[in-house]
Amino acid sequence: MTADNTPASNETTVLEVDGLCVEFSMRGKQVPVLSDVSFNIDHGRTVAIVGESGCGKSMTALAIMRLIPSPPGRISSGKILFKGENLIEVSERRIREVRGRDISMIFQEPMTSLNPVYTIGDQIAETIKRHQAGSAASVRQQVLDLLRLVQIPAPERRISEYPHQLSGGMRQRVMIAIALACEPALLIADEPTTALDVTVQAQIFDLLKDIQAKRGTSFILITHDFGVVAELADRVVVMYAGRKIEEGSVEQVINDPRHPYTRGLLRCMPQIKLDPVLAAEPLAEIPGTVPDLLRQSKGCSFAPRCPSVTAKCIEMPPMVQLGEQRSARCWLAHEPAATAEQYV
Amino acid sequence: MLNVRDLKVHFPVAKAGFFARRQVVHAVDGASFEIPRSKTLGLVGESGSGKSTTGLAILRLIKPTSGEITFDGRTLGDMDSETFRAMRRRMQIVFQDPYSSLDPRSTAGEIVRFPLDIHALGSNAERKERVAEVFSLVGLRPRQMDLFPHQFSGGQRQRISIARALVLQPEFIVCDEPVSALDVAIQAQILNLLSRLRDELNLTLLFISHDLGVISHICDEVAVMYLGKVVEKAPRHALFRQPLHPYTQALFSAVPTRNPELKGAVKRIRLQGDIPSPINPPSGCRFHTRCPIAQARCRSEEPQLTEQASDHLVACHFPGQDISVAG
Numbered sequence: 001m002t003a004d005n006t007p008a009s010n011e012t013t014v015l016e017v018d019g020l021c022v023e024f025s026m027r028g029k030q031v032p033v034l035s036d037v038s039f040n041i042d043h044g045r046t047v048a049i050v051g052e053s054g055c056g057k058s059m060t061a062l063a064i065m066r067l068i069p070s071p072p073g074r075i076s077s078g079k080i081l082f083k084g085e086n087l088i089e090v091s092e093r094r095i096r097e098v099r100g101r102d103i104s105m106i107f108q109e110p111m112t113s114l115n116p117v118y119t120i121g122d123q124i125a126e127t128i129k130r131h132q133a134g135s136a137a138s139v140r141q142q143v144l145d146l147l148r149l150v151q152i153p154a155p156e157r158r159i160s161e162y163p164h165q166l167s168g169g170m171r172q173r174v175m176i177a178i179a180l181a182c183e184p185a186l187l188i189a190d191e192p193t194t195a196l197d198v199t200v201q202a203q204i205f206d207l208l209k210d211i212q213a214k215r216g217t218s219f220i221l222i223t224h225d226f227g228v229v230a231e232l233a234d235r236v237v238v239m240y241a242g243r244k245i246e247e248g249s250v251e252q253v254i255n256d257p258r259h260p261y262t263r264g265l266l267r268c269m270p271q272i273k274l275d276p277v278l279a280a281e282p283l284a285e286i287p288g289t290v291p292d293l294l295r296q297s298k299g300c301s302f303a304p305r306c307p308s309v310t311a312k313c314i315e316m317p318p319m320v321q322l323g324e325q326r327s328a329r330c331w332l333a334h335e336p337a338a339t340a341e342q343y344v
Numbered sequence: 345m346l347n348v349r350d351l352k353v354h355f356p357v358a359k360a361g362f363f364a365r366r367q368v369v370h371a372v373d374g375a376s377f378e379i380p381r382s383k384t385l386g387l388v389g390e391s392g393s394g395k396s397t398t399g400l401a402i403l404r405l406i407k408p409t410s411g412e413i414t415f416d417g418r419t420l421g422d423m424d425s426e427t428f429r430a431m432r433r434r435m436q437i438v439f440q441d442p443y444s445s446l447d448p449r450s451t452a453g454e455i456v457r458f459p460l461d462i463h464a465l466g467s468n469a470e471r472k473e474r475v476a477e478v479f480s481l482v483g484l485r486p487r488q489m490d491l492f493p494h495q496f497s498g499g500q501r502q503r504i505s506i507a508r509a510l511v512l513q514p515e516f517i518v519c520d521e522p523v524s525a526l527d528v529a530i531q532a533q534i535l536n537l538l539s540r541l542r543d544e545l546n547l548t549l550l551f552i553s554h555d556l557g558v559i560s561h562i563c564d565e566v567a568v569m570y571l572g573k574v575v576e577k578a579p580r581h582a583l584f585r586q587p588l589h590p591y592t593q594a595l596f597s598a599v600p601t602r603n604p605e606l607k608g609a610v611k612r613i614r615l616q617g618d619i620p621s622p623i624n625p626p627s628g629c630r631f632h633t634r635c636p637i638a639q640a641r642c643r644s645e646e647p648q649l650t651e652q653a654s655d656h657l658v659a660c661h662f663p664g665q666d667i668s669v670a671g
Contacts, residue, residue, distance in 0.1 A: 052527045153617075167618045197390040197554065199615045202598035206614060224528050227557075230602035254602050268532035270557040272584055272599065279560060279580070282539065283532040289497055290527075 020078035046219040048233035104179040108191040114163040121159035169200035241301035258328035345381040351411035373572035384549040386563030394572040436509035440521035442501035453489030499530035578656040
């Protein structure tokens with residue numbers, strides 16, 4: 001999955017999210033939690049969705065799986081086209097077929113996402129049995145193959161073990177095995193390694209890359225860490241307060257971010273710096289916190305925290321197109337950063 | 345300022361049966377380091393490496409099994425509880441989780457004031473004034489004193505924790521993963537606050553974290569822990585420029601980075617498997633089960649922490665070897 005700058009127009013689009021809006025009714029009001037979110041994912045590619053907590057990353061993933069709790073939530077408009085089929089309009093029965101078979105998800109917490117009273121073999125087999133017919137022996141064989149695919153040592157022994165007998169990294173591998181059981185076209189990974197140690201995280205990343213190369217699976221990777229993005233993704237969607245505020249290839253967004261929020265996120269992350277002078281400088285801060293969705297203003301939602309705010313920002317800026325699949329929602333999107341700043 | 349010699353903390357495990365052998369978790373198993381006054385030592389390692397236990401044992405929040413801890417030239421272990429209590433005024437701690445480390449039924453002002461009450465310092469009015477003073481020091485408004493913890497965001501709660509640690513004007517603070525539970529943008533705010541306070545108040549810090557980015561930002565010196573032992577200790581720049589222990593090298597190469605300079609400099613090394621159980625730590629060098637350059641000697645003989653370059657200590661029989669070739 002080496003990044004490749006050319007827009008992949010000739011590749012097949014697996015998923016197209018178009019103008020997605022989600023509302024929650026809170027205290028008798030309809031509160032928009034996602035507004036006009038659009039992006040595409042091509043076959044065998046990885047799109048990272050980046051932002052602070054509460055900006056709508058996980059909500060986007062849940063909307064794609066149609067897992068938004070309803071009520072209070074509801075998809076109020078937009079399209080989610082999976083291989084041409086609008087998932088918002090399909091029946092509950094059809095979406096259950098899609099879930100787990102065509103699109104599946106890995107969650108952040110491998111400790112709480114597995115059922116403690118079933119063996120991991122049973123839990124992987126459950127997904128296979130749900131979506132396809134087959135003898136017990138053939139299902140068992142598939143489970144063993146999956147355990148090998150996710151590089152769990154001694155699969156014949158592990159298949160009959162319970163989640164508590166496995167380490168965190170091994171549990172996350174089981175989660176990945178469950179997600180991959182039916183060879184989905186799209187895998188959504190919601191902060192898949194946040195709960196893991198860094199050496200284990202590196203192992204899981206290698207595994208995901210390996211699977212993508214072997215099977216051509218597309219990934220949506222939800223994260224707040226631009227290091228992870230640079231490691232795994234081809235394209236980036238940056239979200240803030242329920243809106244997409246910047247989109248582009250990994251190189252474009254990391255080397256030439258056009259939205260002040262993206263710049264802020266890139267600068268505030270403490271990084272290993274070999275230069276002692278750079279390392280001693282204070283970190284750039286994004287002042288304040290993510291806005292309360294109940295009290296949204298009409299203007300740019302980042303304006304109260306933005307260092308480049310102007311009078312114009314009381315109006316919501318449009319999504320400025322800067323190239324094919326390259327855009328930023330800012331009045332100043334055409335201007336590169338004022339000073340020659342280093343984001344790396 | 346602080347000197348830790350051969351610190352050991354062992355926890356007994358519940359026996360599997362009446363005749364079963366009593367097992368022991370070697371959480372910290374012979375850790376040694378010292379922190380000079382107004383310096384910050386970073387303690388880095390994966391979960392289960394014993395870094396938090398070390399921090400707690402220094403403050404005697406956990407009783408060490410053996411080892412010697414001296415603070416400002418005085419041995420903490422020999423003190424009676426009265427003297428130790430007076431000493432504890434000078435040593436404080438900030439915990440990782442800003443949600444569970446604050447009493448939900450006390451107001452922010454009461455939480456910060458509580459240490460003053462315990463040590464019976466100052467009159468009522470003086471205590472109140474001091475609390476207001478630390479509130480503004482950590483960037484909270486004094487009128488927020490009457491609010492309860494749930495009314496604050498995660499970052500603000502961590503500011504309350506820091507205020508509580510600072511109210512007694514300590515010289516030494518253990519920061520146990522103080523930013524791990526916070527959002528990225530908030531992490532930067534709290535890290536900057538801690539470095540500013542350290543410089544202004546001349547604090548000595550033991551900064552525990554698993555995040556090498558955070559560690560490289562705030563620490564003067566870094567100690568790397570693996571399975572209860574310090575395996576490498578060096579000034580920040582020496583360590584990040586040239587890690588000598590194979591575990592440190594592997595740890596650095598595992599950090600996802602967008603810095604092309606680092607990407608080129610650090611070759612990919614992948615460790616197999618997980619950190620072994622601290623109940624039966626491996627013989628010899630504890631890292632030998634996962635080490636790409638392990639040899640027969642590493643399985644039998646435990647390497648000691650020795651000085652390889654100035655101030656750069658490593659516990660390895662083959663320090664500085666290029667392990668990416670072997671791996």
